[in-house]
Amino acid sequence: MAGKKGALQMDYILAIGIFLLMFAILVSFSTNYLQTMKNTLSVSLRRGTATDLLDSITCYDSSWNHSDVSSYPARLGLKTDMYRFFVLVNNSQNYLKNQSGNLTDLTNELVEINKTAFGLDFDENSILVLDEDGNSMSYNISGDMIIFNVDASIDEAKWFTVYIDDDSNFTDQTSSVSTALNNITEVVYPLERIDAIQYKKIYELNLSNYTTMKQKLGLDYNFHIRLYDESDNIFLDYASGYNLSEIPERGNVIALQRYVVYQSASAWQIDDIKKGKFIVYVFG
């Protein structure tokens, strides 16, 4: 009888032992699974934040003033609508205003573009006229006309690219244009809308308070935004100088990049439309 009781206790001990073993295995599996899930979710959330941030800064148009925190946007957008069109100046017989006239080499031929024909409001100071080599040219505004001068030899055809922005903060950069010679009928081709990163918004972002911006955007993670030019020089570095926004050397850092075109200016006068890339870092 005593032997039998002992045998019953062995059953219990064995059962408890097996139970504890199974429990330990279950805990180990669960911990591993949950840890993996946690890491995966952590990376996914950061990636989602970085994708959202990159999409908004390159595709969205918001405006704010860096010194007025109440104007900080809920969605950060650096994009502006720019318009590009081409102008052909062809010093050949078919394009002479006076069809019975003779062709001559032209110096300071007047080119006129009627800005009311665009059918949209734009910032006149944002006008950028580029020659075929991408060099910026002087222009002026005369009434409803954008005017600039061109040299063209006989039978020479020259193309010019003109950019305008629907809203910007550039300063006047008109200069005197000779109106003495106007022999050619220039051809102005239809406008094409392009997305470009606006200089004004880059300026405002650079001066914006990082902590306030992060709060306004409702971001849970820290972020850093860089705009590189074609030579990989940093054109914008937001927000350098803030400890929280410094990219850590360790940990989960998600970096996404996108190529963009952006307005370049000096002393608030637009001088080029450049190619570059945005890299957005999300971490923390």
Added chain:
Amino acid sequence: MKKGRRKGYLYTMEVLLTISMIFIVIIFAFRSAPSKPALEISLIKGDAFSALEYLDDSGQLRPLVYSGKPLDVAELQIEDLLEDILTKKVNFEIDICKNSDACSEENAPENREIIVVDYYLSGYKKSYDFYRVRMYIWKMI
């Protein structure tokens, strides 16, 4: 006495049965590791379109397409430009189709998951010809 022996035996069998059921539940619940959501295809498609849009906004795409040269020359030139823009984890092919011509699929591999992105151009300078720039893009193994 025999009955007493059988009780212990039955109890042990119950435990073993319970353990087996637990094991089966664990195996079914945790047999595959949590996987990332399958966002890659939509991300690749978005990146591909952004790359073509960037080439257009920067004024590089249309001069090549409307240059008047054979389309396969323009395709190679566009591919060269895209090499520096797209991630190295993908392969791609460009096909340019004029007007309503069908785009060729001969350069896209047959045994892969291909993502197709179309970018439409309706004119450039004096030309109002319609072109479709098609990108076939797929992940490298």
